[in-house]
Structure formats: structure tokens, C-alpha cells
Amino acid sequence: MxxxxxxxxxxxxxxxxxxxxxxxxxxxxxxxxxxxxxxxxxxxxxxxxxxxxxSNKEQLLDGMVDVVMGEIDPPVPGSDWKSAVRQRILSARRALLGHPWTAQVMQSRSSPTPVVLAYMDSMIGMFRTGGFSVDLTHHAMHALGSRMMGITQELFDASPAPGGGAQTSASQEGAQEYPYVMELAAAVAHDEGSVVGQGCDDQFEFEFALDLLLDGFERLRDQGWSSADGLRGTGRYG
Structure with missing residues (x-):
């Protein structure tokens, strides 16, 4: 030793x-x-x-984030925009899940590091070179939000309630008042450790939502959608 x-x-x-x-x-x-x-x-x-x-701990934390970002796979040459975006986001998810503290540190930063900015620039570039307008790309980035980094933030803490779990607690509060909540809760097999709801498969739910978003972005691109359409009252999404 x-x-x-x-x-x-x-x-x-x-x-x-x-x-x-x-x-x-x-x-x-x-x-x-x-x-x-x-x-x-x-x-x-x-x-x-x-x-x-x-120079200080703040600089250390920024550098640590950059190390984790360096674990994200580079874009695959020749891939179509949707495959490229999906691959990069899922690779980012693997990297950040491998270092669970990273998301917390990133959210505490007042501005992104150059490495994080380079990743964001790469993501935006995939949409632009994939035929998306600046306008639609802008809204796609808002829709992706933290998913661009492979993470999501759920609305409520899904931690089990003391003495019997979320479903038991809801039952005690009056299942008759929340029939659809209880119907959905009873319809899924529950496992521990999920951030999207006790028993939900985090990876499946993440990819499900990501694919919905990417398919929607593609449909809007093909329709030539512009945010000005909604402002003129001609329809939100065609």
C-alpha cells in the first residue's frame, strides 16, 4: 500500500x-x-x-462537467438528422446516468462551459443541416429542454409514501375522487427506483417521449411550419 x-x-x-x-x-x-x-x-x-x-472549486466543477461531456459519442458520419440526434441524446443520457451528480452541477452553473456549448451547437447543427428552419429549430430546442442532455425532471417526487406506497396512500385518501389516477396506477407493474413513477421503466419512457418529439419535429418540418402561422391565427401546428 x-x-x-x-x-x-x-x-x-x-x-x-x-x-x-x-x-x-x-x-x-x-x-x-x-x-x-x-x-x-x-x-x-x-x-x-x-x-x-x-483556480477554485467552481472551475473544478466546470471541468468535471466537461470530462463527463467528453464521454458522449460523436455524431455518426452519414446518419440522417433524426438518427443522429437520437444517438447523441441517448449517448448523453448514458454519460450523465453514469455520473448522476452531473445534472445537479450543470443546473447550478450560471452559464454553460465551452464544451457544453459545443455539444449544443452540434445538436442545433443537426437540425439545421437536416432541413429545419431557424424558427422551427428554435422551438424544437425548447421542446427538448433537458432531454437534449439525456435527462428529464418530473413534476412530482415519485418516492413511495410512508407505510404502503403511492397507490395505498391514494386509496386511503379516497380512490373514488381520482378514478383515472387509480386506473392508471393499477395498470402498470411497479418496480423500485424510477424517477418517472414507481415501477415505470425510465429508459423506455425517455425514449418514448424522445421519439414522439422527433416524429413531431419531422412532421412540422415537412409541412413548412412557422411560428408566424400560429401568431396569425391560421392554426397552431397545421
Whole structure:
């Protein structure tokens, strides 16, 4: 063990090594527990040594996000716009699910890093080169929202209610008042650990919604839709 620690100390400290060690440490102990002191200890250096590579913890967090973004697969050459967008988003989802703290850090940033901006530029470019107008691309980006990064935020916390779960709780509150909620709740097999509802398959639900959006974007593109149509009162979506 002593030899291993000594070997770590002898390895030259670089910005890339600092960031990757921080990502691994956050994966292990959680982003809230991450500190410059703990990271320095993990790397076998004094905390001041880190500041030669990152000015402060905020810069460290930005760099960590960029490391995770670097795990997203590049666009596949020759793919049509829909396949390319779908592949990139699902790859982003794999990357962010592999480092669950990333979404929280990204949401805390006041502005995106250059790496995040490059990803967004690439996504927008897929729509533009796929025949989408600037107008429709703009609205498509709004519709995708956080799905562009492979994540979604549900309206309600789906954590089970104490002493019997969501369905039992709803029953106790009066199932007669919410017949459709109870009908839907009873219709699905429930598993644990889903953010879209206890028992729902997160990946399936994510891809289902993504495919609906992409199909809808394609239909609007083919119709030559413009937001001005809705403003003129000639119909929202044709």
C-alpha cells in the first residue's frame, strides 16, 4: 500500500488528472461531499497543489462537467438528422446516468462551459443541416429542454409514501375522487427506483417521449411550419 501511495505521488499532476480524479471521487462519495482537501488527499498532494490546475472549486466543477461531456459519442458520419440526434441524446443520457451528480452541477452553473456549448451547437447543427428552419429549430430546442442532455425532471417526487406506497396512500385518501389516477396506477407493474413513477421503466419512457418529439419535429418540418402561422391565427401546428 505504501508503494502504491508513493507511486501516485510520483505521477505528475496535470489538469486532466485532477479533473478525472475529481469525477471518480464524486462518483464514489457524492458531489456534496467533494472538497479540494479530499481531492488533494486522494491524489496524494497538498491542497495548494491543485490550484495550479484549477483556480477554485467552481472551475473544478466546470471541468468535471466537461470530462463527463467528453464521454458522449460523436455524431455518426452519414446518419440522417433524426438518427443522429437520437444517438447523441441517448449517448448523453448514458454519460450523465453514469455520473448522476452531473445534472445537479450543470443546473447550478450560471452559464454553460465551452464544451457544453459545443455539444449544443452540434445538436442545433443537426437540425439545421437536416432541413429545419431557424424558427422551427428554435422551438424544437425548447421542446427538448433537458432531454437534449439525456435527462428529464418530473413534476412530482415519485418516492413511495410512508407505510404502503403511492397507490395505498391514494386509496386511503379516497380512490373514488381520482378514478383515472387509480386506473392508471393499477395498470402498470411497479418496480423500485424510477424517477418517472414507481415501477415505470425510465429508459423506455425517455425514449418514448424522445421519439414522439422527433416524429413531431419531422412532421412540422415537412409541412413548412412557422411560428408566424400560429401568431396569425391560421392554426397552431397545421
Amino acid at each position: 505504501a508503494q502504491q501511495t508513493e507511486a501516485v505521488r510520483r505521477t505528475p499532476l496535470t489538469r486532466d488528472r485532477v479533473l478525472r480524479a475529481a469525477v471518480a471521487l464524486a462518483d464514489d462519495i457524492g458531489i456534496e461531499a467533494l472538497s479540494m482537501r479530499k481531492l488533494a488527499k486522494e491524489l496524494g498532494v497538498v491542497p495548494m497543489a491543485l490550484y495550479k490546475h484549477v
